Amino acid sequence: MNLEKELQLLIIEAIAKLYNAEVNESQITLQKTKKEFTGNYTLVTFPLLRISKKSPEQTAQEIGETLTANSAFIESFNVIKGFLNLSLSSSSWVKTLEEINNNPTYGFTQANEDSPLYMVEYSSPNTNKPLHLGHVRNNLLGHSLCEILKANGKKVVKTNIVNDRGIHICKSMLAWKKWGNNETPESSNKKGDHLIGDYYVMFDQKYKGELAELESKGLSKDEAEAQSTLMAEAREMLLKWEKNDTETVNLWKMMNNWVYKGFDETYKEMGVTFDKIYYESDTYLVGRKRVLEGLEKGLFYKKEDNSIWADLSAQNLDHKLLLRADGTSVYMTQDIGTAKLRFDDYPIDTMIYVVGNEQNHHFTVLSALLDMMGYDFGKGLVHFSYGMVELPEGKMKSREGTVVDADDLMKEMIETARETSNELGKLDNCTPQEASDIVRMVGLGALKYFILKVDPRKNMTFNPEESIDFNGHTGPFIQYTHARIQSVLRKAAELNIEIPAVIGEIELSDKEEGLVHTLVDFASIIKQSAEEYNVSLVANYVYDLVKEYNQFYHDFSILREENQALRYFRLMLSKNVALTIKKGMCLLGIDVPDRM
């Protein structure tokens, strides 16, 4: 039985008895007592004044008296202003810890056949360039969100939509064809996605060169763009691709496969996976068909130039283009098709899109459009919208070459972790294999934790140096604390500490009670995190737990404690703190080493 729920019921009972009134759980505001006051739980009495018709102090006093009189598990109380601070007895905390200890999956709910199915789309790369820092936040958030949903007993399908068609990939293809000399990932010893990215950049440079030349001949910018032969060739290539021209399609397939192989390596290093991958080259046709159907049904309208539009003014939105005059599709068309396909493929209860907040408008429109087209899932789409990542030196701009590449970043983080660890002499007693595993966990853990601890909705600044600090609010600090607890537990095992017959009678300090209390909170944190789609709650919880444990660790002897029962309790507490850290970090996709 959940401690907080139990307490809530007791309070409801007390109010019924005192004031002859029925209150529901939502009227009971229970919170953790702030550490400068005595107590474990605090009842805020202000909302109850209408029922008691008495002053806050008096109400608190009366409820406190009734509770202590009728329940053994509330030991004492104090009243400060309108706040009723309740202290539970040591024995109930001991009992609570034992319950958590006996339930290794505490906080987690297993999915069953009837559980709702969530499909989560994340990552969604373009095939013309490698993943960058923005994708890193996306991937980490998406992966962690999935883990948290699973921990809450949901069925989850992780999906990725690959933007594999369009003018952008044609640019890379054209550049490669013109200037590539049949270069391959093998021949150049580059990852496929980086190779393609280089050709994309090359196209852009040559194109700019061409424009500059045209403009120097006295043409305006618009005229130059219109006369560019390079861009014309790229467009021609796209038309050929859409007409299924064999040579073009084969080139496209070959180059895309290079990219996918490169992406796979990046995903693997990052630790993210997908259950089902959709490609826009498959879905855009479905979308197109649905749009044409909608036109027949009179949902959409056609302009003189044959382009097709939706009028969303009834929903307070603008008119939206769905098919161009030449019949080709736009982003929105593809997303309609993708959504339709997905709901055909799976019995989805909730569809979540992990996509940056610059697309907030796009998803409102998508939702409205699908609804207009008669799909009942349209309204229920969830856009998990996250903010941009900036660097201490400012915003990333692809044009200025200040984009941080995901592969480079991970490599650098691991390298920094290695340097720092070597300086501190941490890896001296490890085999090379152990050392390399540990620096990998630390480097990536630093990156992941730093990004995930921030509220997803907000823009953030990523500072690589700060993130890898072994002190402070960082991943490595949490990992370190976990490793140290493991070390204590190993030592305890060597000492062969016996389990006492009875441990219920020991007297606990506030710090110990508070620590058990925090362990209890784990369950509600992951629940809240899933309900609000807010990954950072778990990250911040784990840090709070670590900090609290460190204070406890500093204040009490664990191995030298003479009272058998107390020592056993403290070891059990340590063990469960370690387990909870591990579970929490696992929800964030972060590995924690047993020694470091």
Place this chain on the structure above:
RNA sequence: GCACCCGUAGUUCAAUGGAUAGAAUAUCGGAUUCCGGUUCCGAAGAUGCGAGUUCGAUUCUCGCCGGGUGUACCA
């Protein structure tokens, strides 16, 4: 122009409408060191501005100021 989001210590982040707005880092001063050095305690330091709603506002409403994003036949 219009729409949406964001303004919290020097800096990076917290705070279901609740108590004296928490951490981290940087600075200064102490303590501890079972197992492990990276532990702990203290000092100093913040809600952009102005109204309103109420027992109570960082949080809700309105108006300014500052920043971001969107409003594309780019994805």
